[in-house]
Amino acid sequence: MSVLSCKEVKRRLGLSPKDPRSIVITPLLGGEIAFDVDSVDLRLGCHFLLPRAWQQPFFCPDDTSSTSLHAGAHVPLGKYLVVPAHQTVLGATLEFIKMPFDVSGEILTKSSVARTFVLVETAPWIHPGYRGCLTLEIANVSNTPVLLYPGRFIGQLIFMEVSPPPENQQLKSSYLGPVYPEPPKFKGPEEDLREIGVTDTWIIPHPEKANKKTVP
């Protein structure tokens, strides 16, 4: 597996989007300043998903997670989002990315950003053929609130050739084409575990679904 050089990335940016080896990064603002010798710097987008104040004693990743866990926020360019100390928010890159079918990617925190105790991504891998704005888990691990300005550089994308390239070059629906940060998609734990033969799964009913008890 070899890392694509800046020259190769630029060559692939010039190919038609139809070409399976092409790369798309749009909008590519700032010209040359986004490119390093072996990576492309990406900017923070304007949409965020913030942790919702949770009304229940636990959170179970299930088929309601995509709507129950987060609250959306939009921060226009020029404004900022305050991330409290020790909190994580979901953001997305301003740039929409198309990955080639023969290349995987990894997004890393820009070193200058990391040195402010803000970390981007604990799930940084991007599969070949992916297209969309990249959802970023942005964690403020410092002891003070931090301001995030959409439009500023936040991460760096590294492209790595997959050898030999995958034969299946069909588009896959999961996480294809998002332009905003995407909430996670889960099945219910019962359904997930049934796939490996577990037939007896403990389920705690959602409070709305549980019977209300009247205090006499």
Added chain:
Amino acid sequence: MRSTVEGLYHDAAALRSFVEHSKLFCDEARHESYVEPSLDFFNHIRELAKATVVFLERIPAQQYATELKIRTERQKLVLIKKYWTVVHRFIKPAADANTLRVPVPLVDFLSDLANTSSLPAAKIVILLSPELNYFQHRHTGLKNANLQLRGVVLDAPEFPDGLGFIGIPYSQGSNFFTNLVIFHELGHFFFEELTKEKELTTPIEAALNEWNDFTTLNPREQAWSIRLLLGWAEEIYCDLFAIKLIGPSYSLAYSELLNLIGLFEPSRVKRFSESHPSDACRFREHVNQLEADKWWPVVKRVKSEHVELIEELSDLDEQKYEFVLDEGTTAPREFIDAFLKVLPHVRQEIATTFTNITSAVEVFEKYNNDIQECLLQGVVPSAVFEEINLSARSESIALINSAFFFSLTLLSTLISNITDEKPENIEHRSRWLRRLEDWTLKSLENVRLLENQRNA
């Protein structure tokens, strides 16, 4: 009824409470993001509330020696209430329309177009409405009410210049294609702003006077007839206005909307109502404008039900048009005949509105295939314009129209290209239509960012 000082104090306190509660919505809006015109509107309300409260709190400090003085003071309160009653209608729907609930890149594009198409400056506040329809609120009345208010509350702020209000159904808030109808509503704003009513009244009177029976109508009926034709003319003006700005995608969006609200019944399409000309007549005018702007050959190539419908309706014989009053009876045909004579004047008014605007059809023709290829690959099509220095206006118009045509003709192909997704599955289709709308919105945002960078 006797006017007492106690009554005056009661009125003033009630009004203060009303003002404070209305302002609260603007204060709460500080926690959300809004497009610039909405922020201007909220600032106006805050300043207005401040000036009103100061005015009200000065009331007890004055001497009310006579009942006449009290009555005069209460009359002032009536004037203040009048203005607040009008703005009250806008505050909550404007506060609801934060940037998470409206298609921001489309609204930004609307503002950019309004401000770069040889038109007077416009700042459009978006309202989220409970109605399943789009509308523009008349702003001239609001300006006049503001003038009257400022005669009483001397510190009250002026109504912001160029501020207009467009309502969109809350359920359509973040959609893209049906929301293109807002360009028609923008037409209403400029119809009012450019006093087109004045320009069209003379030809309307002339056309009605050619009808022998018109002179036998009483003055009230004559005035009603003129207003009726003015209303129809305004609708056609706004349709042509929208087509001039964004091309055929407006006609497609309009037919989508009619479908959505269930108005595409065969018996209705030829019918003029008291508020609108018939859809057949409207689509005929659409086609005329699209031909004049060289869009029609492009549209005709698109194989879709929408285009067939537009063509079929525009070909409907004018003699089949009918005018049915709201109460259900058929009105004399002469109203329609007079209106048809007014149409050339409406087209003329469109020509004078846009003295310096070129059709983006050439840019569309040049890049349509590339844009649609991007969409077929699941890629945001602003990629096409990364290295090309055209105006964001023409790039955006090309993107909007190309994406709309794509939604009508190539969506199934896109879905078929995706593993395990099926074009005949309604959930899948709905999901990918949503994605297509997101990609189009993102591409509008991107071309705007690219242009801003070029101009920086």
